[in-house]
Amino acid sequence: MVSIFRSTIIDQPIDAVWRVLRDFNSHYLWHPEVAESEIEGGLPADQTGCVRRFRLKDGDELREQLITLSDRDYVSTYCILDSPIPLLDYVATVRLRPVTDGDRTFWEWRSTFRTPPGREDELASKVATNIYEGGFAALAAFLARGGQARLRAAAAQPVARGEAVEAEAIVVRDHGGPTVLVAETVRVPPPGPGEARLRQTAIGVNYLDVRLRAGPNGLLKPPATPGVEAAGEVMEVGDGVSHILPGDRVAYACLPVGSYAAIRTMAAHHLVVLPPGIDDETAAAAMLKGMTAEYLLHRTCRVQRGDVVLVHAAAGGVGLLLCQWARHLGATVIGTVGTPDKARLARDAGCDYPIVAPDHDFAAQVREITKGHGADVVYDGIGKASFAGSFEALAMRGHLVLYGEATGMPDPISHAMLAEKSATVSRPVLFHYTAAPDTLRDMARNLFRMIESGALKVSINQRFPLREAPEAHRRLEGRLTTGSTILLP
């Protein structure tokens, strides 16, 4: 009898690891040796007695039966029923234990089996090295790059290539309050030339979505699916698409709207491939706001060491990223927020001087903090309510960047006003910067590098199922959110 024992430490909480391992059919998603797998008879993958039939990458087909599953002890035991590899009476157990020191997971994988005489060492080595040790490394990598989201996506129905499929999506039939966001089943066509079909795993929620939902505008014409940002896996690509492949993890932030959907077919040139260090949820939360911060700080103007930067809504989605990134560039960061709690968040993100100014009365304080100099750059996404103050707080030869109008369009400005302080006023739009594929990829690369290095922390503080999009909008409009909000199909 051959006995194998292998064990490792996975740098993830035990529940995250167990969620994958308790699914008897998950191995084809993360194990490098397994090509495809299904549970026979359509049984649930956590039903004791279920049988998984799977194919290894080298073509061998095996059947294994789940004979113990314990959520209490984090144990899964299974045996081989049929295998072209002569592992006889093979019984294996996977067991997890929590490592309380560091919230990690101890994982042991053991088995006993017989082999034809003389083949013990060869088969023991294959099982221990290829299956167990290879599995350890692969699952750790899988979890690190957003495996949870992929697991959810795979639980959805498989899709036939080249055919339209049905999927859940939010549809707006009339402009109005959050209740106009209604979950429906829609048909998603196969990708045409230049397109890709995605199984989306996480969807970003932005204030822009609220605005486009609420009243008539040129970007969302009912009936339509809202949303401009998501991450997911490429299911298939149409003719002429070469920069992505089925199976790639990708993300986007772009028009036209349509991201509030479980499956989406869209123009492939908007999609950027995610590096292993960026998980799906982070990408969905960071693409629009992160690339916005990227172009605002590097392209609309170039923030330099020593600049004084004023960031409005400093605890909001874009605000938190602007604070961290501007600070990383060596700027002095002043931020406005609505409440003391948000001031703390902004301070944690690197805002040197948070100003609590629910009524947008901040210009005098900016003057005071900067000893009369004012802010060299002002990032204003608020619009009407803050614009006059922003201009007042601007330093001589300063640059006021208006990148949104959450409170409406500000009053017009005159050349004479600009001449008062040789001011520059910009009204940039993200989608004009991302229109060129090369620029888009540069911006995404800068963003991902900042996140991977830890210099930029993306805080996902609200997660909702896709069908609860109305509640997500209610919170965002009610100024009850901090950091990023995502929807999960």
Add this chain to the structure above:
Amino acid sequence: MKVYVSSVVEAPAERVWERLRDFNAMPKWHPGIADSRIEGNQPADKIGCIRNFYTCDGGQIRERLLALSDYDFSFTYAILESPMGVTNYLATIRLVPITDGNRTFCEWTAEFDCDPAREGELRELIGQKVFKGGFDALKHQFAKA
């Protein structure tokens, strides 16, 4: 109630076990234990032997060895007398090799009864000061070795 603490020591399980299996050796590795002796001159690996020791803050504790396994790298003991105010106290230390990196996964579990009002305090004392404190000391000792 139950207290569970686990950690990873950067040394092979055989070496960690060598240090832990001596039921009389707590003062050698645990910073909270001042001195210890086995009652009645019995061997420290005789099942049923009693260790009688003083903690660094002066408390006297008597514990009986109930199980010791060189096969499982584990031992179990019960508290007979202590100033902690616990009853039916049973604890187990168990080591499991981590083949990936030749390290050791260490677990320390205790189950006992106590005054419900003192659960938080005892969880802190036993889980953090005694168990985690012990494992941290082991990690430190084997990191230096």
